[in-house]
Amino acid sequence: MSTTTTSLPARAEALPPPTERYTVLGWLHKNLFSTWYNALLTVIFGVVVILLLRSALEWALTQARWEVITANLRLFMVGQYPAAATWRAWACVVLLALLIGLSWGIWGRNQRAGAITFGALPFLLAILAHGEARVALLIVGVAGAIGFALSRWRSAQLQRITILGWVIYFPLVILLISGLGSADGPLSLVTTNLWGGLLLTLLLTVVGIVFSFPLGVLLALGRQSSLPIVRALCVIYIEVIRGVPLITVLFMAQLMLPLFLPGVTIDRVVRAMAGIVLFSAAYLAENVRGGLQAIPRGQYEAARALGLNTWKMMLLIILPQALKAVIPILVGQFIALFKDTSLVVIVGLLDLMGIAKAVLAQPDFLGLQAEVYLFVALVYGVFCYLMSAFSQRLEARLNAAR
Amino acid sequence: MANVPLPPPDSPPRMSRVFWRDDRFIQLAAQLIVLSIVAGLAIILVQNMAASLQRQGIALGFGFLDNAAGFDIGESLIRYTNSDTFARALLVGLLNTLLVSVLGIVLATILGIIVGIARLSSNWLVNRLAWLFIELMRNVPLLVLLIFIYTAFFLKLPRARQAIRLGPIYLSNRGVAMPWGEPTETWPIYLYIIIAAVGSAVLVAIGLRLWQERSGRPKPIALPALGTFAAMAVVGWLVLPQPPLTITTPQIAAFNFRGGLVLTPEFMALLIGLVIYTAAFIGEVVRAGIQSVPRGQVEAARALGLNSRRTLQLVVFPQALRVIIPPLTSQYLNLTKNSSLAVAIGYPDLFAVSGTIINQTGRAVEMIAVVMGVYLSVSLLTSLLMNWYNRRVRLVER
Numbered sequence: 001m002s003t004t005t006t007s008l009p010a011r012a013e014a015l016p017p018p019t020e021r022y023t024v025l026g027w028l029h030k031n032l033f034s035t036w037y038n039a040l041l042t043v044i045f046g047v048v049v050i051l052l053l054r055s056a057l058e059w060a061l062t063q064a065r066w067e068v069i070t071a072n073l074r075l076f077m078v079g080q081y082p083a084a085a086t087w088r089a090w091a092c093v094v095l096l097a098l099l100i101g102l103s104w105g106i107w108g109r110n111q112r113a114g115a116i117t118f119g120a121l122p123f124l125l126a127i128l129a130h131g132e133a134r135v136a137l138l139i140v141g142v143a144g145a146i147g148f149a150l151s152r153w154r155s156a157q158l159q160r161i162t163i164l165g166w167v168i169y170f171p172l173v174i175l176l177i178s179g180l181g182s183a184d185g186p187l188s189l190v191t192t193n194l195w196g197g198l199l200l201t202l203l204l205t206v207v208g209i210v211f212s213f214p215l216g217v218l219l220a221l222g223r224q225s226s227l228p229i230v231r232a233l234c235v236i237y238i239e240v241i242r243g244v245p246l247i248t249v250l251f252m253a254q255l256m257l258p259l260f261l262p263g264v265t266i267d268r269v270v271r272a273m274a275g276i277v278l279f280s281a282a283y284l285a286e287n288v289r290g291g292l293q294a295i296p297r298g299q300y301e302a303a304r305a306l307g308l309n310t311w312k313m314m315l316l317i318i319l320p321q322a323l324k325a326v327i328p329i330l331v332g333q334f335i336a337l338f339k340d341t342s343l344v345v346i347v348g349l350l351d352l353m354g355i356a357k358a359v360l361a362q363p364d365f366l367g368l369q370a371e372v373y374l375f376v377a378l379v380y381g382v383f384c385y386l387m388s389a390f391s392q393r394l395e396a397r398l399n400a401a402r
Numbered sequence: 403m404a405n406v407p408l409p410p411p412d413s414p415p416r417m418s419r420v421f422w423r424d425d426r427f428i429q430l431a432a433q434l435i436v437l438s439i440v441a442g443l444a445i446i447l448v449q450n451m452a453a454s455l456q457r458q459g460i461a462l463g464f465g466f467l468d469n470a471a472g473f474d475i476g477e478s479l480i481r482y483t484n485s486d487t488f489a490r491a492l493l494v495g496l497l498n499t500l501l502v503s504v505l506g507i508v509l510a511t512i513l514g515i516i517v518g519i520a521r522l523s524s525n526w527l528v529n530r531l532a533w534l535f536i537e538l539m540r541n542v543p544l545l546v547l548l549i550f551i552y553t554a555f556f557l558k559l560p561r562a563r564q565a566i567r568l569g570p571i572y573l574s575n576r577g578v579a580m581p582w583g584e585p586t587e588t589w590p591i592y593l594y595i596i597i598a599a600v601g602s603a604v605l606v607a608i609g610l611r612l613w614q615e616r617s618g619r620p621k622p623i624a625l626p627a628l629g630t631f632a633a634m635a636v637v638g639w640l641v642l643p644q645p646p647l648t649i650t651t652p653q654i655a656a657f658n659f660r661g662g663l664v665l666t667p668e669f670m671a672l673l674i675g676l677v678i679y680t681a682a683f684i685g686e687v688v689r690a691g692i693q694s695v696p697r698g699q700v701e702a703a704r705a706l707g708l709n710s711r712r713t714l715q716l717v718v719f720p721q722a723l724r725v726i727i728p729p730l731t732s733q734y735l736n737l738t739k740n741s742s743l744a745v746a747i748g749y750p751d752l753f754a755v756s757g758t759i760i761n762q763t764g765r766a767v768e769m770i771a772v773v774m775g776v777y778l779s780v781s782l783l784t785s786l787l788m789n790w791y792n793r794r795v796r797l798v799e800r
Contacts, residue, residue, distance in 0.1 A: 031526035038525045045527050229433040233440060243781035244774045245739040247753060252774075255766040259451040339543040346545075346746055353545060369553040377542045377550065384541035 068365040069375045075359060076375070079196015079350050085179070085188070089199055090136040092173045094143045097122065099169060101147020102162045107397075119144050170210045177203060192269035196350040198379060200269070204276060204341040204351065209334055211277040216284025217323075221314060223285065224292050234285070241282035247343050250275040254347045272344045280337050287329045291322035327398060331391035335384050342380070352376055451767070458764075466763055467492070473758055475750045477666055488759055495755030496776060502669065502751065503738040503780075506676040510737060511730075513677060514684025521689045532685065539682030545743055548675040552747040556667035562658055572652055572659065578670050582663035583647030592646035595638035603631040668749035672741065680737045687733065691726035692718065723795045731788035735781050742777070752776060 033039040069076070078089055104115050122141035126134045151158065177199070179189045195203060222234035241249065253275030257266055266274075295318055303313035323330075345353040356372045359365060365372075421427050455462065467489040474484050479497045482490060520532035539547070557575055560566065565574035572579040607627040614621040639645060652662030695718050703717040704710075744751040756769045 031524070034524060041523075041525050042527050045531060049527075049531070227429055227433045227436075229437050233436070240774075240778060243735075243778040245742040245753070245777060247742050247745065248770065248774050248777065251757075252770050255760070255770065256451070259454045259767070260447045262450055262454045262457075342543040342545045343743070346743075353543075353549075369550070370558075373546060373550040373554055377546050380543055380546060381538070381541040385537070388541070 064371050065365075065368055066371060068359065068368045068371050072355075072359045072362075072365075075355050076197050076352065076379075078199045079355055080194045081196065081199055082190060082194060085190055086132075087136075088176045088179075088187075090139070092176055093136075094140050095169060095172070097140045097144035098147040099162065099165050101144040101149075102151050102158070102165070103147075105148045105151025106159055106162060108393075115148065119148065170206050173206055174203070174210070192267050195269060197355045198352050200344075200349065200351045200354075201338075201341050204269075204273060204344060205334070205338045207273045208276040208280050208337050208341070211273075212280035212284055212337075215277065215281035217288050217319065219281060219285035220288035220292060223289055238282045238285050241279055242286070246275075246279050246340055247346055249279045250343060250347050253278070268347070268349060272347060272349055276337070276341065276344075279340075280333070283333055283336075284330070287326050287333055288322065290329065291324075291326035292318065294325050295322055324398070328391050328395040331387060331394065335387045335391075338383060338387070339380065352379060455767070460764060462767060464768055466765055466768075471759070471762075473762065475755065476748070477669065477750065488763070491755055491759065492752065492772065495750055495752040498749065498755075499738075499741055499744075499751040499753075500780075502672055502676065502741050502744070502749070506673055506680065506737050506741065507734050509673070509677045510680040510684055510733075513681035514733075515688050517681055517685030518688025518692065521685055522692060536682045536685055539679050540686075544675065544679050544740055545746055547679055548671060548743055548747055551675050552667065552671035556671050559667075562654055565654065570651060572654075574659075575667060576658050577664050577666045579652035579659040579662050579664045581649055581651045584650050586644055586646060586648055588642045588644050589646040592638060592642060596635060599631045599634035599638070602634060603627045606630045666749075668744070668747050671747055672744050672749045672751075676737055676740060679740070680733055683733050683736075684730065687726055687729045688722075690729075691722035694725045695721045720795065727788065727792045727795060731785060731792070734788065735784055738780055738784065739777060 032042045078086060081089065101119070104118075108115065119141065122137045122144065126137035126141065129137055151162075176187075177190065177195070178192070179187045219234050219238060222230050223238065225231050225234070250272060253271045254268065257271050257274060299317055299321065300313065303317040308316065341351060342353045344351050345357065348354070350358060353376060356376050360369060360372055452462075468487050470485050471488050471491040472484050473491070475482055475491060475494050477498065478494045479501060480490075480494060482494050517532050517535060520528050521536065523529050523532070556577070559573055559575045562572075562574045562576045565572040565579070567573075570581050604627070607623055610621050610623045610626060614623070650661040652659040652664065654660075658664075699717055699721065700713060703713040708716065741751055742753040745754040745757060748754070753773060756773045760766050760769050
């Protein structure tokens, strides 16, 4: 064998593997008309799609009254949030753009095309917007670009600052939007009954993530605990919450929290937040448990052998690995949480769905359900799509690193 | 290295250890502390609740369920009037929930399998359409979908007089009207015949199965069993003096339909929303399950001379099922729990009915307990059933 290989000419002269190249017709034949039933399917679905697209486009371009969206855009975005404090919501977006720019530059290798498209988005929106929103969108775009530019200057310190930034970003958002106790001044208190629209939807999500995450981790640890009473309590909590619909938990929070805590006035938004946190924690606990179960026994034994006590073992050895293993699943859970916040409309909150209902009750815009709900679906869709695209990238990256 | 003094050898464990250093004691104490904190919190909360209820002049108890409900329910599977009790109203709600859940699960499974297979199709157009459908459904909240279908489609349909006709089916803002069988006097007898037919079909299937195992040769099983059932059903229909069902077609009356089966827009919107939303998730489950079967299995089956139908039936499908069943179970549970969104579009399911009862009586605590208990039992029953099925199809490892 070895003689034949040495007698052959250099390997570089070997022909390249045949590449699949199709003409247009070849592609059509392979992908659409390979067999008689595929051809039939193609024709049937092709006709249906063309007919549907034609009537949908005709409706969207000629009959739909999109002014219901443009006239109420502010309501859809922030609800009744006071105009004097709108800059705070924008500040949150600017900070987010900065963080995304930084993170993209640091971790998003070889994705310059995506970065440019994404980065151009605020500027494109700025062309469509006018007045205050245009200026704000320009600032958002510039913030993103600054973050991206800063990240070129690769340093470990910058990376640490960015991670820290993400960790404090969410509590900071809650603080910024709700404000502080004083009645006037730049950071005056904005009561939660003024929160609304997309702002409320996002805040419910953020609060849900920030508070249910530690609770979920604790519950998962409790379920894995060797102490039977602790384990039983956690199992009961998790299984009961997972066995009932979110809407019953929300209702319970609305109706029973005031009964449980008399004398304390808890407003409706906070009650809804409590319901969402309690609900989401049970699901997160199950996801984290999956990660905990994926950790080999040897890791526990090695941590013990190093003389770590239970808490140090969990915090330093087990949880970091377990959480990393389930990051994509956690992102999926957060997407579900984001979608689930729409249920607060049933307990009478004015989130994106609630605003949609309120807008449809305006005498000028009666009967425009299709336009309004398509717009709402589009907003949810864009956010969910971005989050899941991010999660897929992350999953690929984590798998590659393994 | 050598001059590092060795630590003194451990002293042998003393028999009389201080008891608070003992692991068993620490564990017991920790559990007792946790338990007392949880119990203490629960006691405080319950006491608070009792005090607040007393201040509002409400006593806890389920006695009120026997009182007359006094409200009407839009649709019901059993006879119900507003003078019936709250308990019966709840039963109506529960039956409505079960109806939409069971129908939804069956239809979503069928559509989901189609979507999952379409997602694996070699036809580019079919494949992309299935992908688009899945992405659309997964990125929009179910509530938005339901309200969109209800308000932007069903309520926008023309009035009953100008109903859209699709063959024998009418579409209008009063819902979907279709021909339906009206039971006649002989219907109860026919029901027994149907039960007997099912029984004989099962017996035939078991007999053929035993024969197949005895002889070691494949025998047709499904066809003879179905044939037995169909033959008995048809003969029964013809033998009875009067046909057990008369078909009535819907007629347009003043504002509504008369005759036939009329499905309300609320029911249809809820069912369609639940089915297409869940089907997208089931489609992904099915796709993942089929893709989890290694190619070698298919090639091995072909090498053994099985044709493509037998390959699917005997090799791919049983193995895919093992991967599919657990996530499919959670989709079924999700669909059942999601049916509580009916309250948003006015379909009287269990949750909507209990909401009405809370508004009428102020008995929030009891009603929430009842509703949560019912959903919990339904969830537990479904997962027990599916776990039992899962054990049957699971890989038996040697």
